[in-house]
Amino acid sequence: MLDDFLIRAALAGVGLTLATGPLGAFVVWRRMAYFGDATAHAAILGVALSFGFGISVYVGIIAVALGMAITVASLAGRGHTMDATLGVLAHSALAFGLVAASFLTEVRVDLSAWLFGDILAVGRSDLVIVWLGALAVLALLAWRWQALLTATVSDELAVAAGLNPRREGLALTLALALVVAVAIKIVGALLIAAMLIIPAAAARRLARGPEGMAALASLIGALAVLAGLAASLRFDTPAGPSIVAAATSLFALIALVPRR
Amino acid sequence: MHLISATGLSVHHGGVDVLADIDFGIDRGEIVTIVGPNGSGKSTLVRALIGLERTVRGDVTHQPGLRIGYVPQRLHIDATLPLTVARFLCLPRWVGRAEISAALARTGVEGLERRAISALSGGQFQRVLLARALLSRPDILILDEPTQGLDQPGIAAFYRLLADLRRETGCAVLLVSHDLHVVMAASDRVICLNGHICCQGAPRVVSAAPEYRALFGLGTGGALALYQHVHDHDHEHDVGHGHDPEHPHSHPHDPEHPHSHPHDHPHPPSDEPPHAG
Numbered sequence: 401m402l403d404d405f406l407i408r409a410a411l412a413g414v415g416l417t418l419a420t421g422p423l424g425a426f427v428v429w430r431r432m433a434y435f436g437d438a439t440a441h442a443a444i445l446g447v448a449l450s451f452g453f454g455i456s457v458y459v460g461i462i463a464v465a466l467g468m469a470i471t472v473a474s475l476a477g478r479g480h481t482m483d484a485t486l487g488v489l490a491h492s493a494l495a496f497g498l499v500a501a502s503f504l505t506e507v508r509v510d511l512s513a514w515l516f517g518d519i520l521a522v523g524r525s526d527l528v529i530v531w532l533g534a535l536a537v538l539a540l541l542a543w544r545w546q547a548l549l550t551a552t553v554s555d556e557l558a559v560a561a562g563l564n565p566r567r568e569g570l571a572l573t574l575a576l577a578l579v580v581a582v583a584i585k586i587v588g589a590l591l592i593a594a595m596l597i598i599p600a601a602a603a604r605r606l607a608r609g610p611e612g613m614a615a616l617a618s619l620i621g622a623l624a625v626l627a628g629l630a631a632s633l634r635f636d637t638p639a640g641p642s643i644v645a646a647a648t649s650l651f652a653l654i655a656l657v658p659r660r
Numbered sequence: 661m662h663l664i665s666a667t668g669l670s671v672h673h674g675g676v677d678v679l680a681d682i683d684f685g686i687d688r689g690e691i692v693t694i695v696g697p698n699g700s701g702k703s704t705l706v707r708a709l710i711g712l713e714r715t716v717r718g719d720v721t722h723q724p725g726l727r728i729g730y731v732p733q734r735l736h737i738d739a740t741l742p743l744t745v746a747r748f749l750c751l752p753r754w755v756g757r758a759e760i761s762a763a764l765a766r767t768g769v770e771g772l773e774r775r776a777i778s779a780l781s782g783g784q785f786q787r788v789l790l791a792r793a794l795l796s797r798p799d800i801l802i803l804d805e806p807t808q809g810l811d812q813p814g815i816a817a818f819y820r821l822l823a824d825l826r827r828e829t830g831c832a833v834l835l836v837s838h839d840l841h842v843v844m845a846a847s848d849r850v851i852c853l854n855g856h857i858c859c860q861g862a863p864r865v866v867s868a869a870p871e872y873r874a875l876f877g878l879g880t881g882g883a884l885a886l887y888q889h890v891h892d893h894d895h896e897h898d899v900g901h902g903h904d905p906e907h908p909h910s911h912p913h914d915p916e917h918p919h920s921h922p923h924d925h926p927h928p929p930s931d932e933p934p935h936a937g
Contacts (some may be wrong), residue, residue, distance in 0.1 A: 428740050429738055429740050429741045430687075430738075431738070470697055482761060503883075540934070546750075546752045546753070546754070547752055548749065549751055549752075550751040551744070552741065553735075553737055553741070554732070554735055554737075556707075556710075556712055556730065556732050556735075557730060557735070557751070557792075558711055558752070559710060559711055559794065560710050560711075560712075560728045560729075560730035560802070561728070561730075561752050562727075562728075563752060574869075575926070586738040598809070604740055604742065607742045608742055608744060609743065609747050610742060610743065610747065611745060612740060613742055
């Protein structure tokens with residue numbers, strides 16, 4: 401069954417949404433949309449460096465994405481607004497990544513596959529990595545769930561309760577770097593943030609509690625993966641963008657549901 | 661050992677002294693009210709005592725294992741986060757249904773479990789915050805201007821609730837009040853703050869004398885008391901300059917000495933129009 405590239409693509413996409421649902425919910429609640437973008441864009445630099453130094457692409461992406469996240473966190477609050485800091489870093493990471501990739505003469509890097517993803521080319525080993533990565537993120541979030549949620553509601557209440565909001569934020573940053581690393585093959589660096597934000601934003605309308613919103617975001621994401629793949633097959637459109645377009649259609653449909 | 665103690669505590673905001681050389685301690689079961697004019701550093705002090713402010717000098721020490729129930733002055737919860745009252749009360753520790761409804765009933769907002777946090781009025785939210793603080797079984801309750809926006813009977817009822825909670829649980833209460841003169845009668849100590857501790861002492865319980873009853877209204881049930889400020893120094897030179905080391909402020913207290921503190925006369929406590937809670 402796993403020989404079929406479509407089955408593999410669907411399984412990889414659904415596996416990814418296990419992680420992007422809950423993580424995307426936190427990205428929405430904590431207003432980290434642009435932060436997610438910056439981390440995802442940095443992945444291109446990670447890809448170029450991995451090929452340059454001949455190391456695993458996943459390791460390179462996680463390292464650069466984490467470096468980016470920590471740079472953002474330390475730069476913001478030093479006189480620059482978060483918005484401007486991210487504006488500088490998100491685009492420069494992409495630019496430097498594309499420049500670095502152009503130096504790789506030995507190995508030809510198929511840039512469009514990394515920018516837009518190539519879910520139909522997902523192999524068995526990729527499938528294993530996607531699921532392991534997604535389950536790791538899910539486990540990390542489940543472990544820190546109560547503390548993360550308290551810090552999201554209010555840093556002050558978290559500190560008064562003896563928690564360390566900075567450490568919880570770091571857990572989220574690590575989860576984001578992991579998701580970027582496993583998602584880049586599926587939807588590509590440019591559209592990872594969309595898979596985080598659109599399903600979670602759509603789920604907000606239907607959810608009564610945080611756990612419900614996270615689970616619904618995963619469900620909506622999984623539906624978008626299946627619908628996007630089907631559309632891609634039928635209309636011969638690129639798979640990654642089709643998945644994001646399907647997610648946006650679900651968002652629009654749910655927005656039409658009258659508020660309870 | 662004090663539950664929380666501070667020695668020589670100083671806090672800067674943008675290079676300006678907000679608090680200078682504060683020595684403070686609060687003991688188990690004690691009720692302490694902090695009063696002071698706007699910008700006197702009341703919130704900064706309680707935030708520093710919790711560990712929410714970077715201090716430039718001095719130390720804050722918590723008793724090991726101290727549990728703090730904190731009710732902040734304001735709390736904005738992002739509308740993208742769906743949260744019912746019951747779920748909010750389970751942060752950061754899961755508690756059972758019975759415990760949740762008991763805490764809500766205790767703070768006078770029973771039956772709100774399934775209500776969305778965003779649908780609460782200001783007064784309800786304040787009481788939900790207090791219920792959440794109680795669920796952590798605190799050694800000390802810290803409340804930053806919890807009576808803001810309440811009318812006088814509302815303030816009196818809230819103070820009675822705090823006094824009852826202290827009696828029932830034995831927790832200490834540290835309260836910030838925006839009213840300089842009319843304070844919680846159960847306060848063991850009132851601290852007047854203006855960048856430094858100006859004076860401190862016990863409040864005078866409001867008597868049943870007709871002039872007081874006229875001032876404080878009926879039905880406050882003895883929950884309110886007057887605090888008589890005893891300042892031995894003048895604040896005019898301090899305004900806008902922060903702490904001035906040339907003018908030490910730790911003179912001995914002299915109750916007979918008239919002082920020119922800008923707020924040394926009792927005023928009617930409800931100088932803001934009451935609005936529905």
